[in-house]
Amino acid sequence: MTTKVLALPSKVPAAEKLSIKKLLRTMWRQRWLYFLMTPTLIYFVVFKYGPLWNAQIAFKDFKPLLGVWGSPWVGFEHFGTFINSFYFTELMANTIIFSVAKLVLGLPLAVIVAIALHETWLLRFRTLVQTAIYLPHFLSWVIMFGVMLVILSPGNGLLNAIIERFGGEPIAFLTSPKYFRWVVILSDIWKETGWGTILYLAALLAISPDLYEAAAVDGATPLQRIWYISLPGILPVIVLVTLLRMGHILEAGFNQIFVLYSIPVYSVGDIIDTWVYRQGVLNFQFSLATAVGFFKGVIGLVLITISNRVAKRLAQQSIY
Amino acid sequence: MLYTKTRDARIYQVGIAIFLTVILLIIVIPFWQVIVTAFVPLDIYTREGIPFFLPPTKWTLEAFKQLMGHSQFARALWNSVVITVLGVTISMTLTVPLAYGLSTRNLPGRKLIMTLVLFTYLFSPGLIPVYLLITGMKLTNNYLAVILPPAVSVYNTLVMMSFFEGLPEDLKEAARLDGANELQVLWNVVLPLSKPILLTIGLFYAVYFWNEFFTPLLYLNRNDLLPLPVLLRNILISSSLNEYVEYNAFSTSPIESLKAAGVLITMLPMFLIYPWIQRYFTKGTLVGGVKE
Amino acid sequence: MKSWKMIFVVFVLVLSQILAACGAPATPTEVAPPEAPEAPAEPTKAPEPTTPPEPVDITMWLQATVTEAGPPPDDWIAYDIIREELGINLEYVIIPPAGDGEAKLNAAAAANDLPDFFQVTSTNRGGERDNLVNYYELGLVAPVDDMFAMMPERTKNHYNNQNLLDLLTFDGAVYGLPAPPSIPKREGFVIRQDWLDALDLEAPTTPEELLAVAKAFTEQDPDGNGKNDTYGIGAFIEGPGVGRRFNFVFGAYGVLDVWNFVDASPDKFELNVRDPQYYEAMQVMVALNEAGVVDPDWPTLSKDEFRARWKQGRFGIMWEDFAALSNKSNYEPFDTNFPDGSWTPLPALIGPGGEAYYGLDDAQFNVFAVSQRAVDEGKMEAIARLLEWIATDGYYLLGFGEEGVNFNLDEKGFINIDGIDEAQAYSAPERQPFTQMRNQLVFYNTLAEISARYPNYTTEGGREMTPIDTYLSFFQSQNWVPAFAKLLIQPPANAADFERFYNEGIIQFVLGQKELTPESWAEFLAGLDGQGAKEYEAAAQQVLSDAGLLK
Incomplete structure (x- = not known):
């Protein structure tokens, strides 16, 4: 089982400096593989790098009539607009808090639920639970807001009815800065955890049953079984997902926040993407949004590089 | 067990x-x-x-009746099926070879490809640059405009790659010694062993294409091309916007019910497909009885 | 392994079937629409055919009148008439509402791919002009001055308001077609009369009395159901600050909306928050919220949730649109729940300074534009021909349907549906797709239109409901602050930050997240200055005096 999850460019070991002839021979041996990959690579050039070429408007004052190439350069002006904006620090903080909290709380829960599903003997029950917990993923946030209003409203919400029955004061969950972050984080976990288990379940199923049989013969306890077989078996996926999420650390869930937030909770709810939306929509700023996209990419690059290093060390230890 | x-x-x-x-x-x-x-x-x-x-x-069942009786419903449902089937096919055809190639450690140029792929994951160009590309290619009013830009998800590719890497190397080696080329190794050895992940990733793509409303809304102008999510979204957000509440298009059902019914209708395929997927999820997967 | 391949084969088969069935994905074959097409008679009053040699392709992007109803079917009779009699192949695209539609339009603008003729949309009230300015500055829209002579009837009826034309005139040329405004001054302050009667109260006339009545509505069970489930006031945030659903509070202090139009003069034009009276209005808002007499969900509700709540009898005082309040389709649920319930319109509350303004009359109107590309391709004349037809021979067809089938016309020119099949009536849900253009391009607020749109009817309890006479006329007779000059004020460069600071500051005071004291208020104003409020005010004053609107 391999530990290396992402191969960011690293130095080629001296031992691999082999003759060009040998390299060509390896390449010829793999010709079918190159052939297979060619359509996808062409696809990447056209549909991923094509837009990135157009994304130079981040450094330009984009005018539709002049086109991407003809528009005048303005350098880092749009980046400056964003970084010097009044709420920049707060936007960054909110974005990172949401993004990290969803990862740190949501991912372990998904793994635990996946392991529980994998462990249970009750196959029908398992099918039922599996199917049910995926469902919330399909609710759009607009619908979610309706449901949350029914449950959380301080006027007649179900949860507040319970709080009041036990003598508490009703809480304005959706409009109180004290609770809003939890509302966002927990509703996201509620909606997405079940969907997240699919991946870990698939990973668990890819573990050879022989390992479990051997463990059973050795008389391993369930916890030992999970700790020494299941978890190491899905560790590469966990590490990979974590790393990829780090790369998108500044994506905190625009659709969710946009639907749930309101003016009273801007201070704890406004994120980079909602700001870009308001600023961009009002002022017709095509370039600004693209510039912020670049900014997010740079931060993602830094974080994914660091966490890849960390993971390489830690994951190795945990596997062996 | x-x-x-x-x-x-x-x-x-x-x-x-x-x-x-x-x-x-x-x-x-x-x-x-x-x-x-x-x-x-x-x-x-x-x-x-x-x-x-x-x-x-x-x-x-009034809300369901009203939605399904909508003049565009049948057409939109069909469009959604077409977009999803086409989308998943194209996505998987493009994703599997890349994931497999990247999982082959000794492939010359692998690191370069990986870097280039990862770069596109980190730097998303945003709405307008993609729009300029698609309209430049004259793909407006074409399903390819909806399908191609998101056809390969780097996230899905790397997850699939990680699974391919986890497959026992000796099976592939055995096939190669039997004279199989990489294409045959992929087809005869790797894919049959990877059903859970292929289904999972296929499902991810399918759900994405099934639910996506924003790209169809941008690129498809002709009403007979619009998929179900666009239709449902128009219904969903209309109630907050109609200033002139003179007549209702839906008179016998609250708008909230229509929204919820729309969601349940969109989920229906999940219920239908799920038992089929479930079969492949519960079966032991590494059928060869390989020892590590 | 075998089954795996089987599945693949089946999958490929399914796929090939789909592809075969629909041809190339870009050009799906015509699938018969589920509903049976009607067999419309030839229009009786066909104009003289002026068919030009070759049909012109016109793409037209408009918002819908009834979004959820969907577009007209492909075999709509109007398409045939437009093609045969006007020589135009019309591609009519309904763009989605709100932000979705704006994103679609802006993306098309970025690609210099705007449709030939389109409705300028904005999520901001009055933001249409701002967007048109943007398109103008980017050179994407064409001047329309030449079109007026090409469509005399339409110009006479639709584009006769010089004030609106001036608003869309840049550098001496008109760049947008202003649709006749939706009925102005159409919103107002209303109270549940049956609740007042049940508690034996008088309608409030001052902010203090408002608080007292709202308190009674909240605490004394005005609906007599024995449950503590009512609030005094209902609202949601619509517009800057707390929004205009609290107009009845701010009007009493002469500080409606953002800009101070009440005290505007050539050398003074400021934000309302600078007026000391704004602070007093804020104190009232704080008192209302502290007393718990406003439905506590108000800061997060949307319009439809707000409307669902008054129909459920959640609150007894509100600011509402007259049609939403009284037109049959929207009033019916309320009527079913509360056959004895009724809303009485109230005049403006009188503040301590004797001021009593009702609302801000800021002229809302739709804006339509012709893209420069269309003009370059020589399509302007065809667009004008289409618009003129819609205002003349096409008027009834696009506004109501076919005479005798979907509506009747009496000798005075009024619309009725006597003897018309219920499902065929122009007001029936089934007919909505056929009149989707009516609020965009057809109607211009004639008396016949208004009485067709807002007819009188009888409630469950046997009361005669007269939307126009009871509500609209009352609202319009109140003391509104004329403020259509507001549209000239462009948002500041740091709009997202400025508006957030402004809105958040006000809401935090109102909800008690920050204590409202003269010191904290001064601090808020200083913070606004830090966001460039002074420059914003100076720029606004400049624009308005340049336009000669500050007297």
């Missing part, structure tokens, strides 16, 4: 079952609200809003 059914094991199983039941309840109780919303009759809704318990005799 061959677990010995000792007393401890039973207690453990009860614990697991309780845990899963709790999770199930946490999920189902709020979800119940969505279901009730979809079936609540207009008179109860206007009197008391959405109740948590709806008397069994009061349930009504």
